[in-house]
Structure formats: C-alpha cells, structure tokens
Amino acid sequence: MRTTTPDGRLPRRTLLGASAAAAAGLLTACSGGTKIGADQGGTDAAPTFSGGEYKGPKVTLEYWNGFTGGDGPHMQAMLRSFNQRYSGRIEVRNTTRQWADFYPAMPTAIAAGKGPDVAVIHNDQIATFAARRTLIPLDDVVGALGLSESDFIPAVWQAGVYDGKRYSVPLDVHCxxxxxxxxxxxxxxxxxxxxxxxxxxxxxxxxxxxxxxxxxxxxxxxxxxxxxxxxxxxxxxxxxxxxxxxxxxxxxxxxxxxxxxxxxxxxxxxxxxxxxxxxxxxxxxxxxxxxxxxxxxxxxxxxxxxxxxxxxxxxxxxxxKAAVWTAGHNFVLTTQAGRDKHKVQAAKFFIDYMSARSTEWAKAGMIPARNTVRAAPEVAKLPQIRLAEDVEVFRFLPALPxxxxxxxxxxxxxxxxxxxxxxxxxxxxxxxxxxxxxxxxxxxxxxxx
Incomplete structure (x- = not known):
C-alpha cells in the first residue's frame, strides 16, 4: 500500500472514510452537553487581532497536523525556528497524526479542551468544521495585516471563505x-x-x-x-x-x-x-x-x-480550457483557543508567521500559497513552481459542509x-x-x- 499520498496521508479511500466519521464526530460534539460554540468561548469571545508580535504572558499552543510523510521534517524545521525565536513568550507543542485519525478526533478533543488551538486542515474540511462552530473566523488577522486575494493564489484564498467569513490562512496548494x-x-x-x-x-x-x-x-x-x-x-x-x-x-x-x-x-x-x-x-x-x-x-x-x-x-x-484539480493546506484557529484571549492573540501571530515564512515548506514539494514566498529565489527554481505560472487553472472543491x-x-x-x-x-x-x-x-x- 502506498504511503506517499498527499503529505504522507493514508490512501484516499481511507481518508475519505474518515471524513464521514469526522462529520459524525462533529455532530456528536455539537449536541447535548458537548456543544461547541460561542457559549464555550468560541467566536463571540475571540478578541480582535491588531497585528504585530505577541506581547502577552507566556502561553503554550497545541498545534495539530497530519504531516506524517516526507513533508514532516520540513514542518518540524519551521516549528523549531519559531520556538527558538519566541521561546520566552510562546511555546508551540506539536501533535502529528495520520489524517484518517486527525479529522474524527479533532472535534471531540476540542470540546474536551484536549485538542488543538491551531491546526492545519485541507480546504475541503473548512466548511464542515466552520458550520459546526469548531473554528474561529480570521477576518481580523487578514485585515490587520492588510492581506487580500492579491497576496495569494486566488483560488486557495477563496477556498477559505464560508458563509461570508474567512476561516483560514492558506499555507500551500498541491495539484x-x-x-x-x-x-x-x-x-x-x-x-x-x-x-x-x-x-x-x-x-x-x-x-x-x-x-x-x-x-x-x-x-x-x-x-x-x-x-x-x-x-x-x-x-x-x-x-x-x-x-x-x-x-x-x-x-x-x-x-x-x-x-x-x-x-x-x-x-x-x-x-x-x-x-x-x-x-x-x-x-x-x-x-x-x-x-x-x-x-x-x-x-x-x-x-x-x-x-x-x-x-x-x-x-x-x-x-x-486549461483546468486542474487542486487542494490546499490551511491554518485554522479553533474554539478551544477561543476560551483564552492570550492564546487567541498568540495563535493568530503564529499563523501569520508560519504562512509568511513558508520557504522551507516549499521544499516538501508544495506550492506556497503566498506570492512573495513563491517569488523567493530558492523557491522559484523548484520544479513544482512552474505549475503555478498560470494560477487561474487551479480549481478547488466548493466550500460545502x-x-x-x-x-x-x-x-x-x-x-x-x-x-x-x-x-x-x-x-x-x-x-x-x-x-x-x-x-x-x-x-x-x-x-x-
């Protein structure tokens, strides 16, 4: 069985079976006594991000991703760099697990306060998690930083919007x-x-x-x-x-x-x-x-x-006409972080930092979503970058829960x-x-x- 599906994922038939389980998990986590939302410090409780470095008390952020394959070392290198630079204020604690386990586990873990504060998820999962109020909108982040569609590959930028709100900051596209x-x-x-x-x-x-x-x-x-x-x-x-x-x-x-x-x-x-x-x-x-x-x-x-x-x-x-299936990894902020105003600010700073400095991530074989990163000399020479010469060909699944x-x-x-x-x-x-x-x-x- 191949183990080199996107980012070290399990074969897609396994992952998509897990998507169904994730949906069921979301429903369970959002019913009865485990409802996730503003009543548990969710979207309504999240303070506005004003940009700049985090200056609050030291916090520990739980960070989840599914980079278990050859891309994993590149993400680990990015995390080491961040933790070394901001060790006095923010510690990012990494959890890497197979995508097939990641999606079903995330909503229940968040409801119990044992999940991620920040996570990386695929674009086709954003609407599902947002619809169940497991994520915090990030409009204030992109607003404070002056980010817009013109800073990214347009299709991946648009893929992060659900119900008129932005729930992600793109990391890459893979096609x-x-x-x-x-x-x-x-x-x-x-x-x-x-x-x-x-x-x-x-x-x-x-x-x-x-x-x-x-x-x-x-x-x-x-x-x-x-x-x-x-x-x-x-x-x-x-x-x-x-x-x-x-x-x-x-x-x-x-x-x-x-x-x-x-x-x-x-x-x-x-x-x-x-x-x-x-x-x-x-x-x-x-x-x-x-x-x-x-x-x-x-x-x-x-x-x-x-x-x-x-x-x-x-x-x-x-x-x-030219067109090609495309997907993307996206940073998201969860309602677990929303219960702590300092975590919210630190997490939003971390998301921007990782997205803006994704040169290392391009070495994992991905196409960076940010235009400035793709233009960097060490990135522009990578073989996959020429596939982004015409970004209008990239097509994503729609944002449907x-x-x-x-x-x-x-x-x-x-x-x-x-x-x-x-x-x-x-x-x-x-x-x-x-x-x-x-x-x-x-x-x-x-x-x-």
Missing amino acids: LADYWNARHLSKAGLKEAPKDRSGFEDALGELKGAGVAHPFWMPNKWPAHLMFMTLLWQFGGELYDEEGTRALWGGDAGEQALNWMVEQIRKGHSPAQVAQDAQYNAFKNNKVSFTWDGIWQINDLKETAKSVDWHLSSVPVIGG GVGDVQTKALELAVQQAVLGQKSPADALAEGVRTADKVLADNKQKYAK
Whole structure:
C-alpha cells in the first residue's frame, strides 16, 4: 500500500472514510452537553487581532497536523525556528497524526479542551468544521495585516471563505501534474510532454508503436476521481450548483470526461482493471510513459526512482480550457483557543508567521500559497513552481459542509464503476448523481445553521 499520498496521508479511500466519521464526530460534539460554540468561548469571545508580535504572558499552543510523510521534517524545521525565536513568550507543542485519525478526533478533543488551538486542515474540511462552530473566523488577522486575494493564489484564498467569513490562512496548494518519462518520449520523437489533446493522443499511439505496451495506465481508484474532476472542468462542467443542492457532474461535460478516461483502456493505452497504486509503481519502474498524480510525489520520485529520467508538466488540456484539480493546506484557529484571549492573540501571530515564512515548506514539494514566498529565489527554481505560472487553472472543491461524503459515496464510486467496465459512463454518472443529490439534501439538514 502506498504511503506517499498527499503529505504522507493514508490512501484516499481511507481518508475519505474518515471524513464521514469526522462529520459524525462533529455532530456528536455539537449536541447535548458537548456543544461547541460561542457559549464555550468560541467566536463571540475571540478578541480582535491588531497585528504585530505577541506581547502577552507566556502561553503554550497545541498545534495539530497530519504531516506524517516526507513533508514532516520540513514542518518540524519551521516549528523549531519559531520556538527558538519566541521561546520566552510562546511555546508551540506539536501533535502529528495520520489524517484518517486527525479529522474524527479533532472535534471531540476540542470540546474536551484536549485538542488543538491551531491546526492545519485541507480546504475541503473548512466548511464542515466552520458550520459546526469548531473554528474561529480570521477576518481580523487578514485585515490587520492588510492581506487580500492579491497576496495569494486566488483560488486557495477563496477556498477559505464560508458563509461570508474567512476561516483560514492558506499555507500551500498541491495539484495534479503530468509526470513523464523522457527516455520513453524520445522514442516518439518528443523532447517534452504534449500540452493538448491531439498531441497527447498522438504521443500515446507513437509510444505503443515504439514498443511501450501501455504508455498511460488508467486507475479506477486514487487518483482517478482527481483526473475526472480535472477533465470535467476542462470540458466546461461544474461539480455542484451554488446552493449545494444538486450535483452537476453527470451532464455532458461529465460524460465527455469519463468517456475519455474509459477510451484509454479501449484503445489499449492502459491495461484493464489497474490495481491500487499500480500505475504509479509502474511509472517508477520505467513501464509507463505518462502518469497523472499529485505534486506530493516529487520527493518520493527523487528518492526511489533514480533510474527513471522523469519530468513533470501541467496536465494537458484534453477539453476546451486549461483546468486542474487542486487542494490546499490551511491554518485554522479553533474554539478551544477561543476560551483564552492570550492564546487567541498568540495563535493568530503564529499563523501569520508560519504562512509568511513558508520557504522551507516549499521544499516538501508544495506550492506556497503566498506570492512573495513563491517569488523567493530558492523557491522559484523548484520544479513544482512552474505549475503555478498560470494560477487561474487551479480549481478547488466548493466550500460545502460534508462535501467529502458526497465525493466518496457518489462521484468516486461512479468513476470507479465506469473505469472497471461495470457500467457505461452515462449510467454510472446518472446513478452517482442520484446518490449525490440525496447526500446533499441530508447534509443541508445535518449542517443547518
């Protein structure tokens, strides 16, 4: 089982199962005698941040994250630097745990006063935790510091807003990329990866003719759904309506996207029924010419695929416009910190410090969210940074509470069924949309304001 999913996460099927558990945990933590909110020193009790260094009495901040993989040492280096510099006023105590355990544990721990004051969470979790009043808005932080969308990659900035309030300060973005084998491409007379549909498909045909049996393996699980969403957006589709009541990915754009994925098997570019992680392992063993995967694989390839002359580029534009699935890590402030006015101020200072000084974090293979950090000379030369030359292509999941449940129970299953040949793309999508609409309706009740 691969252990190099985003930031050392467990395989996505495990993580998304945990998302459902996290949602249940949030509901439990927000009912009966364990309700989290302003009545426990939450949003209404949080003092305003005025900027500048923290000058209050010494405090200890509990900090949670899920960086258990190769990115972990880089986060630890950032924490050591902060603690050494501010040891007389702020001590940040780190807890790192698998993402699959992190999300279910966080709300209950916060309710008991044993959770994080500050945490890093993925953008698709922000709305869920905010809807259950587990987070404190950070509008005053960005206001005091004069931060705006123009200081960040726009899509990741917008992803931190829920119900008109900002609940996060972005740390990074990580997106899908096209990894390619230069030795293979040379057999097709190519010096770099094709950028459009015709060039990509022609290259696959040339590679098969040159002796590469299956140049582009099509997974049915991770990251198949990321590929589908990328193609959906490229063909002009959207995931959900603005109200979060209907799934839109079953329309014409969705069919075009999923049909293209299935066609790669029909044309012989990919074997059928590719097992979990098989396409990535095949790439690392010089058997695959192209593979689409996340930029979190950069450091793993550097360490474990030294015999492969690999490179990475933006995902080719198969549809009518450039777009790519993207996610991001975000600093958030919890209602646990909100019970102590000094912790609130110290935590807000810590969040700004870590976001502004994320040069070290870029070495973990991520794309820093702040424009100033990406422009730093030691960051600008990193391979993943060229993927951010056009930041308008980055597309995120919408800020819908419980969106992870919809993805797991409906979208991912539809993609898997079609790629495995169990159903036609049209039938798989139609059934998936029916399930998605039901889950969306349930979520409207579950996360009612």
